[in-house]
Amino acid sequence: MIFTELRFLVFFAIVxxxxxxxxxxxxxxxxxxxxxxxxxxxxxxxxxxxxxxxxIVDYIVGLKLESGGDPRMRRGWIAVSVVVNLSLLAxxxxxxxxxxxxxxxxQALGLTVExxxxxxILPVGISFYTFQTMSYSLxxxxxxxxxxxxxxxxxxxVGFFPQLVAGPIVRARDFxxxxxxxxxxxxxxxxxxxxxxxxxFFKKACISDNISGxxxxxxxxxxxxxxxxxxxxxxxxxxxxxxxFSGYSDMAIATAGFLGYSLCENFAFPYxxxxxxxxxxxxxxxxxxxxxxxxxxxxGGSYGGKLYRYRxxxxxxxxxxxxxxxxxxxxxxxxxxxxxxxxxxxxxxRVRGSSFRVPPAxxxxxxxxxxxxxWIFFRAADWQSAFVTARAYLLxxxxxxxxxPVQSFGMFALLAIxxxxxxxxxxxxxxxxxxxxxxxxxxxxxxxxxxxxxAASVSPFIYxxx
Amino acid sequence: xxxRRRVYAGFLxxxxxxxxxxxxxxxxxxxxxxxxxxxxxxxxxxxxxGSEDPYDVIFVGSSRVxxxxxxxxxxxxxxxxxIPVHSYNLGSPGTNAFETPFQLRTILKRDREARIxxxxxxxxxxxxxxxxxxxxxxxxxxxFDWRTFLRAARLLxxxxxxxxxxxxxxxxDRVPPLFRNVTAxxxxxxxxxxxxxxxxxxxxxxxxRHEDGFLSLDTAYEYSEGAVREDLxxxxxxxxxxxxxxxxxKGRGDTDSxxxxxxxxxxxxLVREIEEIVRGxxxxxxxxxxxxxxxxxxxxxxxxxxxIRHLISLEDAVRYPALHDDRHRFDGGHFGAExxxxxxxxxxxxxxxxxxxxxxxx
Numbered sequence: 002m003i004f005t006e007l008r009f010l011v012f013f014a015i016v017x018x019x020x021x022x023x024x025x026x027x028x029x030x031x032x033x034x035x036x037x038x039x040x041x042x043x044x045x046x047x048x049x050x051x052x053x054x055x056x057i058v059d060y061i062v063g064l065k066l067e068s069g070g071d072p073r074m075r076r077g078w079i080a081v082s083v084v085v086n087l088s089l090l091a092x093x094x095x096x097x098x099x100x101x102x103x104x105x106x107x108q109a110l111g112l113t114v115e116x117x118x119x120x121x122i123l124p125v126g127i128s129f130y131t132f133q134t135m136s137y138s139l140x141x142x143x144x145x146x147x148x149x150x151x152x153x154x155x156x157x158x159v160g161f162f163p164q165l166v167a168g169p170i171v172r173a174r175d176f177x178x179x180x181x182x183x184x185x186x187x188x189x190x191x192x193x194x195x196x197x198x199x200x201x202f203f204k205k206a207c208i209s210d211n212i213s214g215x216x217x218x219x220x221x222x223x224x225x226x227x228x229x230x231x232x233x234x235x236x237x238x239x240x241x242x243x244x245x246f247s248g249y250s251d252m253a254i255a256t257a258g259f260l261g262y263s264l265c266e267n268f269a270f271p272y273x274x275x276x277x278x279x280x281x282x283x284x285x286x287x288x289x290x291x292x293x294x295x296x297x298x299x300x301g302g303s304y305g306g307k308l309y310r311y312r313x314x315x316x317x318x319x320x321x322x323x324x325x326x327x328x329x330x331x332x333x334x335x336x337x338x339x340x341x342x343x344x345x346x347x348x349x350x351r352v353r354g355s356s357f358r359v360p361p362a363x364x365x366x367x368x369x370x371x372x373x374x375x376w377i378f379f380r381a382a383d384w385q386s387a388f389v390t391a392r393a394y395l396l397x398x399x400x401x402x403x404x405x406p407v408q409s410f411g412m413f414a415l416l417a418i419x420x421x422x423x424x425x426x427x428x429x430x431x432x433x434x435x436x437x438x439x440x441x442x443x444x445x446x447x448x449x450x451x452x453x454x455x456a457a458s459v460s461p462f463i464y465x466x467x
Numbered sequence: 468x469x470x471r472r473r474v475y476a477g478f479l480x481x482x483x484x485x486x487x488x489x490x491x492x493x494x495x496x497x498x499x500x501x502x503x504x505x506x507x508x509x510x511x512x513x514x515x516x517g518s519e520d521p522y523d524v525i526f527v528g529s530s531r532v533x534x535x536x537x538x539x540x541x542x543x544x545x546x547x548x549x550i551p552v553h554s555y556n557l558g559s560p561g562t563n564a565f566e567t568p569f570q571l572r573t574i575l576k577r578d579r580e581a582r583i584x585x586x587x588x589x590x591x592x593x594x595x596x597x598x599x600x601x602x603x604x605x606x607x608x609x610x611f612d613w614r615t616f617l618r619a620a621r622l623l624x625x626x627x628x629x630x631x632x633x634x635x636x637x638x639x640d641r642v643p644p645l646f647r648n649v650t651a652x653x654x655x656x657x658x659x660x661x662x663x664x665x666x667x668x669x670x671x672x673x674x675x676r677h678e679d680g681f682l683s684l685d686t687a688y689e690y691s692e693g694a695v696r697e698d699l700x701x702x703x704x705x706x707x708x709x710x711x712x713x714x715x716x717k718g719r720g721d722t723d724s725x726x727x728x729x730x731x732x733x734x735x736x737l738v739r740e741i742e743e744i745v746r747g748x749x750x751x752x753x754x755x756x757x758x759x760x761x762x763x764x765x766x767x768x769x770x771x772x773x774x775i776r777h778l779i780s781l782e783d784a785v786r787y788p789a790l791h792d793d794r795h796r797f798d799g800g801h802f803g804a805e806x807x808x809x810x811x812x813x814x815x816x817x818x819x820x821x822x823x824x825x826x827x828x829x
Contacts, residue, residue, distance in 0.1 A: 211656050214664040409663040441481025442488040449492035453500070454655040457605070 002043040004252040005206045005455075012040065016162075017259055021186045030157055030180060033260065037162035041125075044166075048124040051089060056152075056159045058085045059134040063148035063155070066141045075142060082138035086131040093124055098327035126166035128324055130159050132291060137173040139295055146174045154180045163256040167249050169267040169287035176262070184261030192433050192440065194258040199444070200423075201251025203451050204244035208416060210456030212237045215409050220380055223389045225401035231393030233409045235373045238380050240416050243272065246285070270424045272372070275364035277341040280372060292321050314346075315339040330378045330387060337375045490649075497651020500658040504606045508559040508570070510673065511680045512577060515555050521582045522679075524554035527570055528589035531757070533558030534687075534801050536587070537811045538679035544815035550822045552585070556680035561601070564590045565618065568740045569610035575748040585822075586745045587753045587814075590737070590766070593622055593730050602640055605657055608647035616645040618733050625729035683804035684797040702798040709799055731765065738766075738774055753821060755779040755814060757790065779817040787813055 002009045016036045023029045042049055062082040066075055091099070104115070137155070140146035149155050158176050219226055219234035226234070250267035257264045267287050274280035281289045300313040315336070322335020359367075374394060381387035392398045422428070432443055501509060515522055526536045538554040545552050557574065567588060575583065601607050619641050623634045646652065676686060688699050738754070745752035754775050756766050770778040784791045790813065795806030802810060 207656060211659050212663065214660055218665050403665070405665055406663050412659070412663050437477040438480040438484050442484035445485035445488035446492045448485075449489045449650065450496065450655075452650040452652050453493065453497045454659065455653050456656045456660070457653040 002040055004249065004256070005202055005210075012036075013256060013259075020260055026180075026183050027153075029184070030153055033162075034153060034157045034160060037157070037160040037165060040162040041160065041165055044125045048127075051093070051124055051127065052130055052160055052165075053156075055086060055089060055131060055134045056156050058082060059138050059159075060149075060152050060155050062138045063141050064150070066138065067148035079138055079142040082135055086135045090127060090131055093127055094327050102329075129168050129170055130165065132170050133173070134159055136170075136291065136295060140172070140174055146177075149173075149177055151180075161257070161262070163253040163260075163262075164264055167246070167253070168285075169250055169253065169265050170291050171264055171287070172291075175265060179262050186261075189259060189261060194255045195444065196429060196432065197251050197258070198255035199447055199451065201248040201253075201255065203454075204248030204251065206248075206456060207451060207454040209241045209245040209248060211454070212241050212409075212412065213456075215405060216241055216380070219405060220382060220386060220390075223381070223386045223393070223400065225403045226393075227399035227402060227404055228393040228397040229399075229407075229410075230403065230405040231390050233405045233413070235377060235390065235394055236413045237409060238376050239272070239369070239373050240413060242376065242379070243268075270420070272369055272420065273365055273424060274368050275359070275361050277338065277345050277368055277371065280368055281338070281342070288321070288324070292317050292324075296320060311343045311346075314342050318342065325379070330381065330384070333387075334375050334378045337371075337378065341371055341375075493649065493651040497654050500651075500654040502605050502609055502654075503657040503661055504604055505559065505609070508557070511555070511557050511559070512574065514674055514680070515557065515574075516577050520553060521580075522553045522555040523582055524552045524585040524587065525574065525583055526554065526556045526558055526587040526589075526680075527562075527567060527574070528558050528587075529562040529591050530558065530560040530801060531591075532556065532562075532587075532589050533560060533681070534684050534797075535757070535807045535810050536814065537681045537683070537807050539681075540808055540811040541815045541818075544812055545819065545822065548819050548822075550819065552822075554585075554679065558589075558680070561606075562591065564593050564734065564737055565615050566606075566610045568737065568744060571741060571744045575744065575750070578748065581749050583748070583750050585753060586750050587755055588741055588745075589755055589757070590734070593733060602644050605647075605654070607644050608652065611641070611644035611648045613645065613649075615648075616641055618736060622730060622733045625732065627729065681807075683807050684801055685804040688797075699798075706796065706798040710793065728765075731768070734765075735769060735772075735774060738769055742774070742776070751777065753777040753779060753818065755781065755817075757781040757810060777821050779814060779821075781810065781813050781817070789813075 002012060016033070019032055020029050023032060038049055038052075041052065059082050062078050065078045069075075107113075137146070137158070141148050154177055155173075157180060158171070158173055161171070161176070164171055216234055216238045219230060220238075223231065223234075247268035254264045254266070265287050267285060269283040269286065271280050271283035274283050297313055297317040300316060301309060302313060303310055316339075318335040318339030319332055320335070322331040322333070322338070325331045325334070374391065377390045377394060378387050381390060389400050393400065432440060435443065515525070524538075524541070526532050526538070533556060536556050536558065538556050541554050542552055557570070559570070562570065567590060571586065571588075575586075620638055623629070623638050626634065629637070674680070676682060676690060684699070688696070691699055742752055752775075754766050754770075754777065756778070757780075766775060766778055767780060769775045781787050781790055789795065789809045790802075790806070792806075795802050795809060797803035797806070
């Protein structure tokens, strides 16, 4: 069930209606958990057992950690949580990656081995909910959170349908307290949430889905196209993945908001970032802050010598890349970001104290250009495609003679202007303050425009595969 | 007014304005985008109204108009009778009776100088081409408005040859095209994708080798290649196979007749609308019917009832034996070039008294 599908809208209308009709908090939570499991079962009911299993393990681990005990026991319990959750990821997401890589390595050493196969499919959202359950136990272990004694609360935190399959990655310490408060429908900020949902819907259904075809056409055979087409494809892919993922996040935040729950912000106009460090403060914020708190800082963070710090940074980004997908291309993607972050830090240390400042427009352009380069490795189907596209992007080499329509470039320019206008937020603020009838008229026109410009077929969200 | 009433009034006004602006936007902006799968029809329209020598006769209908009516022949037959006309074939494959009024409105809206004097309409049956595969198309969404939906509902309601649940399911299948029509669903998106995606454009249809909108299936076959050629070959093969079966069935005394009496009320409604559209433009409508159409409407009955002013029927095998000669066929539903030539001559000859104003048709 995808947020832009009619069946989701019907599903959500029922969930929302029943939720606010129920008189007390507990029946509402039971209802939301049931709805969340139905939502997930719409993909594959068999994988409900994974969510439930992960929840039960971390519920028990949380209670054991809470009950104190000697540090060794506590370390043992936290190890249980980490091992179980990472094992789920290892088996369901990374098994074939590891098996194929091992087989390739052995082949390089002269040993021919057939890679093992488990014949399993990737459960939707596994990367998101395993990280959430793990962070719950880790926060209790570090004393930053008290374990919940109510299994329903923990199950709803893990399975809450708006963020279940593609985030944002919610922290237990942000979400669990919300489950204790009684919600009142009059507290719901209807207008901002409606505009947020419509904005997400527009980004996903009208922009991302419509430009996916031209990007797919290029990446099916990059060797057939000229250098300008490589640029167009890379720029449009940057737009596509942003609109796809941030559109989904917007709809998730708005959906949760209508139910009375607040989720963390996940995107803050990342393509207007003036540096790569700034980019990671604006892109997939819930993941970057998760990696910072649960990986980078435990590795040592910014303490220690320069090489030690850069190693921590690079390791974090490499593993962050691997989190996105079980392929070396994603590791390279993470590595390129890690490299850029190191260069950025080094550069800042060298110019510190001087009056030199990178002009904002240059900073934005260079950052976007580099992010575009990294997206090539994220999107390309294989190494050859990635390198051909990267050469065309960097050296303006044309491997082929076919061209993407130049209108595609115009499309990018138009979207950039729209994005800049959205960043200013002037129209949104005016609409939020408009009298009720005017607001109704504007929303009517916006909904009509969304339906007119929507792509005819609904494509699955890109981030579902991670 | 109390505070509560003011709030309710505000909600009511907001809701009403929501729907008003929703439909206004859908109609104005949504309708501005061209269809992505009526390229042939759109190209023909452009040629029709872009010509320096204006056309005054048009033929509207399905592939059985597109492949059967040769304007050059039609014009020359009438010229021999001292009736100068310049005709154009706007036939488009897959057109069904529901679509015809929409096409006529589209055509005549562009005829600002009212040069079109005669509109030939060949109606198809109402069931056979309402296939599931077409219901999701942009083309169907263009004409599947409330009126068409209600007509489809009436038609399904009257069709007692189908089970109740089957009819209900068929009706529900027609809700999405209605929704897409009302909301102008994805028209901008489809147009946008056509602009930026390589190879997506349907503009591949072109009027090369066409004569005033006409292209015989033999010519189309001669210049076809790839998938188009394979499709045509398959149609020929299917026709040959079915012809043998039909001969066998006829030998046993079976008939090909299809009961379409339940369609009469809806068809009557459609015919009335078509007449209104054409006459409202100051032109005259000429309905014509021919063989190969077992589910076709009973236009003869409508003519007798006075609903149709001009009707030309070419179905009579005694009067028009050449139209029932298998040698003229290309496939099961269409003539080849020779058949088209013969049919056009018959049509033109039958039109002569109508054009002279002393005949209401045969």
